[in-house]
Amino acid sequence: MSWAAHDLEPYLIRWKIGAAISLPFCLLGSYSPDMFTKWAVYGLDFSGGKELVSDPVQLHRGWPGVGFTHTLIVPLLVSGVIYLLSKQKMWAVSFLIGAWAHVLSDTLDSVGVMVFFPFSTWHLHLDVWQYVGQAGRRRDAVAYYTSLGGAWDIFWAVWLATRWRVLTTAYFDTQLFPKDPFWPWLLRKSNRTFCLTVYRASAFFGFASIVGWMMWALFVNEFNPHLDWSLGGPSWAPRTGPP
Amino acid sequence: MTEPPIQPEHPKTRLQGRVAVAYWLLAGLVYALMGMLYPPLFLLGFQESVIAVYLVTALAPVVIRRFR
Numbered sequence: 001m002s003w004a005a006h007d008l009e010p011y012l013i014r015w016k017i018g019a020a021i022s023l024p025f026c027l028l029g030s031y032s033p034d035m036f037t038k039w040a041v042y043g044l045d046f047s048g049g050k051e052l053v054s055d056p057v058q059l060h061r062g063w064p065g066v067g068f069t070h071t072l073i074v075p076l077l078v079s080g081v082i083y084l085l086s087k088q089k090m091w092a093v094s095f096l097i098g099a100w101a102h103v104l105s106d107t108l109d110s111v112g113v114m115v116f117f118p119f120s121t122w123h124l125h126l127d128v129w130q131y132v133g134q135a136g137r138r139r140d141a142v143a144y145y146t147s148l149g150g151a152w153d154i155f156w157a158v159w160l161a162t163r164w165r166v167l168t169t170a171y172f173d174t175q176l177f178p179k180d181p182f183w184p185w186l187l188r189k190s191n192r193t194f195c196l197t198v199y200r201a202s203a204f205f206g207f208a209s210i211v212g213w214m215m216w217a218l219f220v221n222e223f224n225p226h227l228d229w230s231l232g233g234p235s236w237a238p239r240t241g242p243p
Numbered sequence: 244m245t246e247p248p249i250q251p252e253h254p255k256t257r258l259q260g261r262v263a264v265a266y267w268l269l270a271g272l273v274y275a276l277m278g279m280l281y282p283p284l285f286l287l288g289f290q291e292s293v294i295a296v297y298l299v300t301a302l303a304p305v306v307i308r309r310f311r
Contacts, residue, residue, distance in 0.1 A: 207271050212275035216278070
């Protein structure tokens, strides 16, 4: 699984594609595959040991399980529902692109996703880093941020940093607010500070979490605090394939 | 579509622009350091950063206006 990449990708999608993308719905799509399942995968305790399910991999990415959240077809159906309810093609398409970005990013780990579901439960998995979610959030953080998963997050952070102006208030006022009906709606319900918070929170968290987790994994955590950017790493992690 | 209200927090000078960038970098670094020291409170999900980002956003114009 990917970590902060899911927080940062929507900003670059918005920047690349432009006004056809609603950033809030692209973010919602990017978060949607894990929104209701991550807590069950990791258990309720940061340090692990309070598992809620016997087979987190099967639950998270498999079928039977909720692996259908990490497919191409389900986000398409959800975006159809968004369109039917809102009549906003921009919102539906943005949700779909955000969700597909998440699904395709998750093909990089060793478990992968069922891209052809419901026609096949075959997993596309590129094995760039190991899936370690079943070991709990703490161990997964060590594995992810010391492996090429961490490099994947850094890639997105560096790319977005080169486009830092998309995070400015001026960009919000000129490029986002006038072009997405979501923002005037949110402003009527809240205030300007809250709108800017919603706009930036995911990017702020994405950048901060990469720095924080990497420093924690390398300098605070005592379990294998070493970078291992080998393909399929880290080498200490148990080999975990599709369920 | 509704026009955005007046935005007094836009940096007006080059110095204010630099201060704004430094301000957000510092805020992110402080958040990351707190997360490093106590991950369960700061690094588990973006929803936990919303309060921090709201405070930083609210304080930004106050800080940036001090530099002319």
